[in-house]
Amino acid sequence: MALPGKKPNVWYGTKAAGKLLLFDRSDDGGVLVLDSPAGxxxxxxxxxxxxxxxxxxxxDGRVLVATYPVRTYQFFDPVREVFTGEIPYPTSDAGLTGVFVHEGLLYAADSAAGRLVVCHxxxxxxxxxxxxxxxKKVFGFIGGGFQLGSAGYFCLSTYAHQSRLDPATGKLIVPPNADxxxxxxxxxxxxxxxxxDAATRKFSYLVAPAQTDGYPLICYSHVEGEKVFLTGYVVPLDADGGPGKKAGDWIVWERRGAARRGER
Structure with missing residues (x-):
């Protein structure tokens, strides 16, 4: 599929109003709209x-669109295909990633700040x-995820910095000594x-099944009804028993419902 623009950079998309929306974050980007996958x-x-x-x-059918490098949430009407308003981020340096909504409140992960920000x-x-x-003990970065019921689920990384992108080059901006x-x-x-869980205001973890041949890393997710599919791969262990640097086999993990463990 050929995409319009000088150098389109699409990471994410969603379905809304019977259309496929793709988000081009390049420096001449925008919302890419398809009425059908092959259209x-x-x-x-x-x-x-x-x-x-x-x-x-x-x-209500609108799409909440996160923007960069000017950090706002914009409301997009997928029927009329227009932007209808915006909410600036709570601070100019916030690095918001995964979001979910419960009872009119938006919960967004502030990626490398160890917090959820909340908006009415x-x-x-x-x-x-x-x-x-x-x-900063178990994780340093909270990423994207999904929602089931009143709970939001977010992937985690030991990375301790925001994920920032140069719109002109499409490359990640990596600070010194960030490896x-x-x-x-x-x-x-x-x-x-x-x-x-926004209803109980309690934190917990959804932990992947242990693997005999290494450490399972899970990141990307897809939800269909009560089915959740998480993808990642198994990292062979180093001699000290910790995850190494080489990627092993890809894994796809299916869960039904909101089973989890390790409530805090």
Whole structure:
């Protein structure tokens, strides 16, 4: 599929109003709209500096689109194919990743800050953030994820910095000495997802089944009803028993429902 633009850079997409939306975060990016998987692509250009990185479909059908490098949430109407408003991030340096919504409140992971920020969507007002346990002990970065019921699930990494992208080149901006994670090893995704249940305000983990041939890293997710598919790969262990640097076999893990363990 050929995409419009000088150098399109698409990481994420979603389905809304019977359409496929792709988010081009390049420096001439925008929302790419397809009426069918094989259909033509039309591009809705983004405002300067507000290039779409990803989107979350809300209960009213609008799509909440995260932008970069100017950090806002924009409301996108997929029926009329127009932007209808925006909410600036709570701080200019916030690095928000995974989101979910429960009872009108948006919960967003502030990736390398060890917290969830909370926004009242109707009032467009940011509330007190929620500190996440085990930050800088078990993980250093909270990423994207999914929602089941009242709970949000977020992938985790030992990386201790924001994931920043240069829109002009499409390359990650990596700070000096960023290769070592919070566990003292080369940074890596974890064998678990962070879980926050907004109804009980409790944290827990969804932990991948142990593997006999290495350490399971899980990252990307897809939800169909009550089925959740998590993908990753198994990393062979080093001599000291910790995860090494070489990637092993790919794994796909299917879970039904919201089973989890390790509640905090």
């Amino acid at each position: 033509p692509v039309r591009k809705l250009a983004a405002a300067a500096g507000k290039f779409p990185a990803g989107g979350k479909v809300l209960a 969507l109707k009032e467009q007002r940011w509330l007190e953030p929620i500190a996440v346990p085990d930050y 070592i994670g919070v566990d003292g090893r080369a940074h890596h995704f974890l064998d678990r997802f962070l879980v926050f």
